[in-house]
Amino acid sequence: MEGLGITVTEHLLIHQKESPAATGQFTRLLSELIFSAKIIAREVKKAGLVDILGLTGDINVQGEQVRKLDEFSNRVLIYRMQRSGVLCAMASEENADVIEVPDDMPRGNYILIFDPLDGSSNIDVNVNIGTIFSIYRVVGERPYVTMEEFLRKGSEQVAAGYFLYGPSTMLVYTTGKGVHGFTLDPTVGEFLLSHPDIRIPEQGRIYSVNESNTNYWDGRTKKVVDYFKSTENARRKPYTARYIGALVADFHRNLLDGGIFMYPADNKDPAKPSGKLRLLCEAAPLAFVAEQAGGAATDGRERILDIRAAHLHQRTPLFIGSRRDVETATAIMKGDV
Template identity: 50%
Template sequence: MPEFQTLGQFIIEKQADFPYAKGELSRLLRDIGIAAKIVSREVNKAGLMNITGAAGTSNIQGEVQQKLDIYANEQFIAALRSGGECCIIASEENEHIIPINSLISKTAKYAVAIDPLDGSSNIDVNVPVGTIFSIYRRLSRAGSAVLGDVLQKGKEQVAAGYILYGSSTMLVYTTGKGVNGFTLDPAIGEFCLSHPGMQIPKQGSIYSVNEGNYVHFPQGVKQYIKYCQVNDDISNRPYSSRYIGSMVADIHRNLVKGGIFIYPGTAIAPHGKLRLVYECNPLALVIEQAGGRATNGTERILDLEVSKLHQRSPIFIGSAEMVLAAEAMLAEESLTLNRSYLD
């Protein structure tokens, strides 16, 4: 065993875990790693170059695009196009799917969904941001890929992960056999295995939620937040409130230390804000593979039907016991509402 193991070495070593693959998935993961290095380099120059701030355009979500949103989107699409292992790309920044029209891609086995730069509005204030990716096995026959290749349930993902651009750049991913984290060593330009076999604690002491929206939260969510804030020595409460505003950063911290991330439906946005395809499904797979739990409050995220490319979903994700406690309070709220209706 060498003193360190690069991402490329690790992927090749684990390739035997995929009897249906002939190296395509390994090459696809390496393509994502290459694009991540390029984006990391630009993120780290954000204070020195004219690449911060708004680009003057909006994406399909109606959100103002940052210059780095566009740059990251272009880099990941370019890497996936040139790699030849991907037949179709779905990006949070694009309204429609992006077919890869090349002779090689017509027989490519995989579809990729990606959020190129999660939390990009934080770039201007030097707060960590990230990339989220999801890989599915192609369903359509050879030729032009179709939307259905991406609109699969989250449990059908063959790989998923994220890249965190923070004090160091980390790539964390799963292929359904545990979670491993790699840190970019700028001296050699390689991602090196730094966090093997990552496991989220079953119980944590951190809750992450945008409490600025508290007045619009369902009663069950309000009840859980109050529960987190109450003194209780037995359960080590009150918990600490930590909300970064970059989902990747919040999820990564909770994965390492234990905690829950909540983005519920509200009176204004009953279906939540986060995208099921680009954010909820890939991060749910990572957290479940690390021993955690991810639901929309009542149903497992990975079991949800996907009907639209930019479909949204509430999410409760993190340490299993904390998510279960939040679900119990939501169920209690639902039961109370049903009783009131019957009365």
């Protein structure tokens, strides 16, 4: 396969002039993320053999039960990234507040926001899961980090991507100059370029949505899903339904094959009127990847990357995937169709 044998670091160095984020600090940041992902992937591979399946008994800031591998992944990322020397602060889906870099640790010019283990409800049944990350560069001159540094538009990201832990472990990321995928070769312990310049098809053949929530959707949301199921759409045949239940896994399939992933708002839980997904650690980074691959992402009305977060754990509806499919869904949600 073309490009096989090129590591992530080599790829960064080759394209450094094209990637404004590819500084020495950024390369170190990505290297630490990769090392953390290798540790997590190792534990995922042997999850059935050691006592890291199941629940811890704790509840995270999202009001969800924390799983043992979730907690392990979060601790690994925090520990490694606090000592990387390139971050000034970070935020995790699992932590209520901003995570500071200790005073006795060197600091850098980047902010990291991450979901340590997306799809963790699938851990016990051996289904693909992943780590999603978003990277911003600090813009202020203060010696400390303010919340405003985190509450920014997704369009200000300098890099974003995810690690997918499945039959093989993959890294997919962008620095704003296209999307590239790397697969971990366990024989050499390196992520090697396997999917250069990923482009999502303009229109797909798959729709992904949790249809068990149908009774909690409004009329326009139901109309969107009915469109993709209908034989009357532009393709003259219904789309195929595929839903894994892990955002990163559903997104990755559609990124390569085309299609649309939807997690709309619903009235199932009054505490979550905007849906389940988090803007900063899930929707924004994947929207950045989608757009760089030629796709699109909206909340049903507005481009995800144009939304400025009001708080750290803000939730959002999400329609993401092939550009024409997302445009159609958004038009229906806005009442234009």
